[in-house]
Amino acid sequence: MRLAVVISLTTACMLIAVEAGNFYQDVDLTWGADRAKILDQGRLLTLSLDRSSGSGFQSKKEFLFSKIDIQLKLVPGNSAGTVTTFYLSSPGPAHDEIDFEFLGNVSGEPYTLHTNVFVDGEGNREQQFHLWFDPSKDFHTYSILWTPRRIIFTVDGVPVRDFKNLAKARVAFPTKRPMRLYSSLWNADDWATRGGLVKADWSKAPFVASFRNFSGEGCPPGPPRPAAQCGGTAAAWMNQALNAASRRRMSWVRRRYMIYDYCADRRRFPGGLPPECNRTAHHRGGAAR
Ligand SMILES: *[C@@H]1O[C@H](CO)[C@@H](O)[C@H](O)[C@H]1NC(C)=O
Ligand SMILES: *[C@@H]1O[C@H](CO)[C@@H](O)[C@H](O)[C@H]1NC(C)=O
Ligand SMILES: *[C@@H]1O[C@H](CO)[C@@H](O)[C@H](O)[C@H]1NC(C)=O
Secondary structure (H helix, E strand, C coil), rough: CCCCCCCCCHHHHHHHHHHEEEEEEEEECEEEEHHHHEEECCEEEEEEEECCCCEEEEEEECCCCEEEEEEEEEEHHHHHHHHEEEECCCCCCCCCCEEEECCCCCCCCCEEEEEEEEEEECCCCCHHHHCCCCCCCCCCCEEEECCCCCCEEEECCEEEEEEECCHHHHHCCCCCCCCCEEEEECCCCCCCHHHHHCCCCCHHEEEEEEEEEEEEEEEECCCCCCHHHCCCCHHHHHCCCCHHHHHHHHHHHHHHEEEEEEHHHHCCCCCCCCCHCCCCCCCCCCCCC
């Protein structure tokens, strides 16, 4: 978002609606040669995957805390073995990362929405969901809100995960490394669908995922600064938390659609669950895979 000054929130929102989604301005196509394409005067981006390669793009800007929204239509039909990713990451091995990944499936079976948070190169905080709609039929909006206090993953405005900064309880949380947005479509048929049992059907290639209406803003890299000096609408979202209504919607999603929660996987953590696990209200207990 190229807003120099926020005159008022209303004006800012108007400008965002107009300005959001010029992929020429906002991203670089980084791999897969012409399998990644920007179309429709910058309003549409498509990634494709065939037997020899996938493809990807990344944001031109890096952010220290950010609000990212994108509309995405996933590979339709038999998408088994494909993975579409949309994540924030800093570079290097001891990196921070906030992940949305979409694991494809055979026709008629649900995609898996996979989320994770890495801090200092360490992840192991997976939570997975099925979606309450077919994500390959239409565009849906996926958002990451990363503030000093929390990371909220949202699908069509419905929060699915609220990862809090519990530094006082010695829970790691990304606050220091600027991150860039990355997105890709690639072949992961050695693990993605039913643990790798179902392979990609290359007779259906190329597989295509489409993106539109990207909006990414946040504080520029550098010393921490007050939200009001970050530009864009940071002042409005930097202290955002879930209100009671959003928390109710999140509980609904997690009750009905969550299929894996590391916080319920005691077999995986025989020495005790990670410390954040008994502090995150509203997570679903019990049903580990
Ligand atoms: C694919 O469909 C199966 C059967 O409905 C389901 O168990 C699985 O979670 C789905 N997703 C993936 C990525 O395998
Ligand atoms: C584009 O995204 C913004 C939020 O980033 C939203 O307000 C707007 O309605 C979206 N536009 C379309 C055409 O969906
Ligand atoms: C909850 O987490 C704290 C550490 O933050 C730990 O000391 C305590 O044993 C945990 N309780 C349960 C029931 O897991």
